[in-house]
Each structure stands twice: as C-alpha cells, then as structure tokens.
Amino acid sequence: MTQVKDITQRVKEHLEALREFTATPGEGVTRLPFTNEARQAIDYLRNAMEEAGLSVRLDATGALIGRLEGTDPDAPAIMIGSHYDTVRSGGAYDGIAGVVAAIETVRAIRESGAKLRHPIDVCAFNDEEGIMYGIGFLSSKAMIGARTVRELKEYKDPDGESLYDAMKRFGLEPEDIGTCALDPEKVRCFLEVHIEQGPVLHAKGIELGLVDVIAGLRRYRITMRGEANHAGSTPMDMRHDAVEAAAKVISLIPGWAREVGGGTVATVGYMRVSPNALNTVAGEVEWTIDCRSSRMENVNAVLIKMMQKLEEVKEETGVEYVFEPLVSIEPGVMEPHLVDLLEEACKEKGYSCRRMLSGASHDAHILCEKVPCAMIFIPSKDGVSHSPLEHSEYFDLAHAIDVSAAMIEKLDRE
Ligand code: HGY
Ligand code: MN
Ligand code: MN
Numbered sequence: 001m002t003q004v005k006d007i008t009q010r011v012k013e014h015l016e017a018l019r020e021f022t023a024t025p026g027e028g029v030t031r032l033p034f035t036n037e038a039r040q041a042i043d044y045l046r047n048a049m050e051e052a053g054l055s056v057r058l059d060a061t062g063a064l065i066g067r068l069e070g071t072d073p074d075a076p077a078i079m080i081g082s083h084y085d086t087v088r089s090g091g092a093y094d095g096i097a098g099v100v101a102a103i104e105t106v107r108a109i110r111e112s113g114a115k116l117r118h119p120i121d122v123c124a125f126n127d128e129e130g131i132m133y134g135i136g137f138l139s140s141k142a143m144i145g146a147r148t149v150r151e152l153k154e155y156k157d158p159d160g161e162s163l164y165d166a167m168k169r170f171g172l173e174p175e176d177i178g179t180c181a182l183d184p185e186k187v188r189c190f191l192e193v194h195i196e197q198g199p200v201l202h203a204k205g206i207e208l209g210l211v212d213v214i215a216g217l218r219r220y221r222i223t224m225r226g227e228a229n230h231a232g233s234t235p236m237d238m239r240h241d242a243v244e245a246a247a248k249v250i251s252l253i254p255g256w257a258r259e260v261g262g263g264t265v266a267t268v269g270y271m272r273v274s275p276n277a278l279n280t281v282a283g284e285v286e287w288t289i290d291c292r293s294s295r296m297e298n299v300n301a302v303l304i305k306m307m308q309k310l311e312e313v314k315e316e317t318g319v320e321y322v323f324e325p326l327v328s329i330e331p332g333v334m335e336p337h338l339v340d341l342l343e344e345a346c347k348e349k350g351y352s353c354r355r356m357l358s359g360a361s362h363d364a365h366i367l368c369e370k371v372p373c374a375m376i377f378i379p380s381k382d383g384v385s386h387s388p389l390e391h392s393e394y395f396d397l398a399h400a401i402d403v404s405a406a407m408i409e410k411l412d413r414e
Helices: 004-018 036-051 096-111 138-143 149-154 163-169 174-180 200-204 242-250 253-260 296-317 336-349 363-367 394-413
Strands: 055-058 064-068 077-083 120-125 187-195 208-214 216-225 265-267 271-274 284-293 320-329 353-358 373-378
Touching: 004 036, 004 096, 004 394, 036 055, 036 064, 036 096, 036 120, 064 096, 077 096, 077 363, 077 394, 096 120, 096 187, 096 394, 120 138, 138 174, 138 363, 149 163, 149 174, 163 174, 187 363, 187 394, 200 208, 200 353, 208 336, 208 363, 208 394, 216 242, 216 296, 242 271, 242 284, 242 296, 253 265, 253 284, 253 296, 284 296, 296 320, 336 353, 336 373, 336 394, 353 373, 363 373, 373 394
Parallel strands: 077 120, 077 187, 187 373, 208 353
Antiparallel strands: 055 064, 064 120, 208 373, 216 284, 216 320, 265 284, 271 284
C-alpha cells in the first residue's frame, strides 16, 4: 500500500494547484459552474484521472467521471467522489478535497496491485452548491433521474441566464440530461470523502468522522413587493417599505430555530434589494431561507412560523409576498453496513473515528435516495467552511484515502 506520507504529498500538490482556479484570487476560492475557473478545474482533473489510469468522460451536467474497469464485467460499480464547484469566496477544500481523495484512492488501490472485481467510478460533480441558480446538486440529481430539461430552462441566475443556456454556453447538451441517470442495479455504492465543515472532529481531536445521517433541508426564495418611493418626501405612515417588512420577518428566524432546538438551523444568506438606492424606499426585497434539522418536523415548525409572520406583516404594511420552494430533501441515512466497514478499516489502521450527523448537505445526500452511500469526514480547523479561512490538513485527507481504499477492498471481497 502506498505510504500515507506519499499520498499526503500528492494531495498537497493537487489541492495547491486546484485552489488557483478561482475568480477571486486572494479572497478565497470562487469556482462557480460553467465558468473559466470550472473549465480549468475540469482540465486539471481530467489529466489527474488519466494519469491515475482512468478512462474519463464528461456527462451532460459537466460532471467528470473516470472509470477503472474491474475483472468482472457484470459487477456493479463502486462510485467515489464529490463536487468541484465552490461557493463565492469559499475555501480550498469543500468538495474538491473529496474529488482528489477519490483519484488518489484509486491510484493507491492500483499501486497495491489489487485487481478488483468491481469497476470504480471516480466522480467530480458539478453545481452541487446551487449558488447561481438556487437549486444545486445538478450532477447528483441528474444521476438519480431527478433533474428535467424544464427545470434547467426555468431556473435562472441573478442576471437572468438560465441553467439551460449556461450549460449550452459551456459546450454541454442540456437536452441529454436524461442520459446521466444511473441504473441503481449497476451501482454497488457511493463513497464521499468531505471536510466536516463543522467543529466536532477538530475540537475533540478525532481523526475521521463516519457520517450516519445527513440533516434534512428546505430552501425557499421569498420575494416581498412594496412600493419604491422617495426617501425624503414620503411620510412614514404612507410607505410600503419592502425592507422594513422583510426585516420584521427575517429578524425572527434565528430565534425560531433556537426555540425549536434539536440542532435545528435556519439561515438567511441571500438578499437582493431593489432598486437598492440609498435615497429610495425599497420597492422589492428578494431573500432566501435555508432551514435544516435531523428531524423534518423541526424544519416545518420554523417554516410555519415564517408563513404566519409573512401574512401578519402583509396586513400591517401592505407589502405582498411570494415564496418559491427551491430545495427539499429529507434527512439522508447512510448505509449502516458501509459505515461498519469504514469503522472496521479505521480500527485496523489505528485512526480515531466517531459516527456523526452531517449538518451540511452533500452529493451523497442526493444519491442515497437510490444507491447505498457512506461518507468520511476529515477535521475542519475551528469548524470554519464556506470561507477563505476554511482549512484542513493534507495528512488527514491521506488518512481518509487510506481508509477508503481499505473499505473498497473489503467491499470487493464480499
Ligand atoms: O449547503 C450545503 O450544505 C452544501 O455546502 N451545498
Ligand atoms: Mn459547500
Ligand atoms: Mn461540499
């Protein structure tokens, strides 16, 4: 088996190269879907996959898939990977560390001389984050047959370009989205290595996390429409100020999440005010809510309070509202047998590990609807993510690769 120190050096080289593919140099990594930075990452990853002995293809969503054939042509594929897109000014590890881990896991298996029965598919998924078009999980949703051409045409970025047109512009064929769908019979499992993006492993000094459940989530876009007017000459009792109305709702959301408890979280991370002028009463505010919990009844409790408050504020201020569901995913349960195999491999190799909830969502959250999934977390320094301060250690990633290879070989012998 390739030495962990050699794997550490390789992942360092990959991640230090990949972090340069950013639209915001010096302010974190911004690698949005269908951009030049995405193209640079695809080219780099294609080369790295081919060097690792994989035959590589790009699917209709812009996912890169590298295959290592097995000895049994009828055996279902073992998939391993994560996403190569990022949030704006995000970190250099979210998603891409799992893609690099997948490539180096297959390389380590090949270098061990093992001849696996199962083929392995290394996957670099596109538009997992959903920053541009609001829906996210593009490649993984298409793989479970849950992304339609109509949706690709319907969802647009803030400048009005549809996901469909962006795919065309990038040289993809969105009409072929149906060809991405997996046959679950031909997939043994999907394994995703990812940074924890939370504080637990780093705070407790534990080397690896084994995810058992991924928190369920619901995301809505709310548009509140009042009346744009002059900031100076419009009396306070004659206004329909969309910002005032939105603030009355948004300011209560964190309290509702704390009140519901059970680890429930709720975030308003996106707001767009129009006409967004310092001397004009806002006519319209568009904002999003992202609410998550390991129990969907907690998410629903927060959203019901939000709907009630929107109605109340409409009566009070005359500001109308429209809300549009963007994403709704039930809690994702990882395959217990796969988690057991990972735990066995950690123990055999002497890595400390613990089973845990994932507060963040991942491509495994989508794929687990159709195929057995498992996730390995590596520690995130101070739990920070979706930030230029995001940091994980290369040797931790090498440990996750060591365990992934061992788990895959165990699975292959079953
Ligand atoms: O939102 C998430 O949990 C992930 O980073 N897309
Ligand atoms: Mn993310
Ligand atoms: Mn991620």
